[in-house]
Amino acid sequence: MAGTAASGAHPVIEVKNLEHSYGDFKAVDGISFSVKEGEIFSFLGPNGAGKSTAINILITLLSLQKGEASVAGFDVTKNPQKVRESIGVVFQDITLDRDMTVWEILEFHGRLYNMSREERRKRIDELLRLVQLDAKKDERTKNLSGGMKRRLEIARGLMTRPKVLFLDEPTIGLDPQTRMRMWDYIKGVNSEGTTIFLTTHYMDEADRLSDRISIIDHGKIIITGTSYGLKNTLGRDLIYLETSDNESAIRILQGLPSVRDIKSKTKGFVLMVNEDGTKVLPVIIDALRGRGIELSTINLKKPSMDDVFVFYTGKELRDEPEGKSVYLTMRPGGH
């Protein structure tokens, strides 16, 4: 049956030097990564970063142009049929028939995959309970709320007990409460053994849901790691300072052993420090005061996923609300 992936021995998804262009535009520009069995793995990136293109190649809706990709042990080019049998997909847009009932949507899917009648009926009951839609069984999908539709799609993606579930922006357009419940469902599904590959442009989603995250932009993977590991690359704490003479201050502080890196910003600068910020701060203040530099603003925080993202891509996510100040908004060496 599906794959040879004996627990963790082989990656469930393996991609090497994948490239995909639309005309002259390179949507995916040479990415390589692998997803281990049982993992929740995220592509985090802005809209247009190439996430959906990559996912569409992996689920065999787009043909592979360059590179290698295998899912559940099967090559997407040589054995697309086997790949299709091994995966479940929740698409970015809602793909339901408005005029079919919840039950019919799942029944249709089971039939598409040649499941036996008995198996279908049993699985539908199980899944409707899992996503708490059993009361809506005979409701037409047009009467469901956005969150219910998403849950139904997740249930559909799980109908065939896939090895990997692909989720393309699973909580786009949902309210915060529904999003959090959705994350619980996704974690629940994962804890039962399904490997999950998801794309998102929400920092908090990638942060709270994933075992590992690849930050992707302009069709390239910029960095991959665990949420903790990625944040750690920015140091233990971030300290924002505004002073009477920023240039001199930066020169002075660069010499401190606990300072890993410094980024200039419009009115001040940010220190990434390797040690507990509350301990480093007095040293910094003394060092500056000793040279006659006055501090006007001090702020201390832990690096967040937003900071990580901005640090590595040099920008905030395009559709984040404006004014949500992020420490590292300035491009390294930028304006």
Add this chain to the structure above:
Amino acid sequence: MSVGFATIYWRDMIRFVRFKTLLLSSLLQPALWLAFFGIAMSSSFDRLMAGVPVPPGMQTVGYLTFMAAGIIAMTTLFTSLFGGIVILFDKNWGLMREILASPMDRNHIIVGIALSGVTKSFIQVIIIMVFGILIGAAFFAGFGALQVVIGVLGILAFVGIFALGFLFLSAGIAVSMESPEGLQGIITLLTMPIFFASNALYPTDSFPPVLQTLSYYNPMTLMINGIRYFAIGPEFLALGKLYVYTPADIALSFFGLILFAAITFTFAWWRFKNAVVT
């Protein structure tokens, strides 16, 4: 053997019976054509033809009987050409991505949609025949019971193969299009010449030569030949013109329709093979 097409069929029939207005209008519309256009035209034509002498022993059919076959054909043409539209809706807002990402062979989509389209046409055609006979179309006049059964089966065979041809075409166009408006435009563009360059409403003898040749090979004409043969008989007089169909003519017409369906299936197969929906 995979029965993927049965899944597509099942789902399309759910939609057919679920949209009550669509269902009702699609059943009522051909009856209304027959009632209004048919009765109005036949009363004028039959009055015009009243003075024309009829050769002795010749079966003469009224205009209503003549054009009822045309209405069957027209209804089938419309229903079939619009049959693929669900594919376009699925592509833009519905289940097409799910279907294409599934292990099911894509040909099953074409076949499933085509079979549900044929089912719809059969239902409509039976309604038209029953209603037509009720208002005075002389279908199966003087036939024995067995002849009626053969007649009905013959008509359904012609309707079925014709419908398949246009359903394949419709599916192939629909999967290549981006907007329903565009599809509607193409369908309207196709229906006009197919319908009017045929023998649906009038004999084609007095057409200019080019149009006459076109109408001779028109699948619509081929189907109507079959319907008239099975509903009226091999030899009859209508609108002052003598129609004679030999079994060989009818077999040839049927073969023409099979050829047409084979061509449009190939077209649909090619379009689906290359369809990218993301």
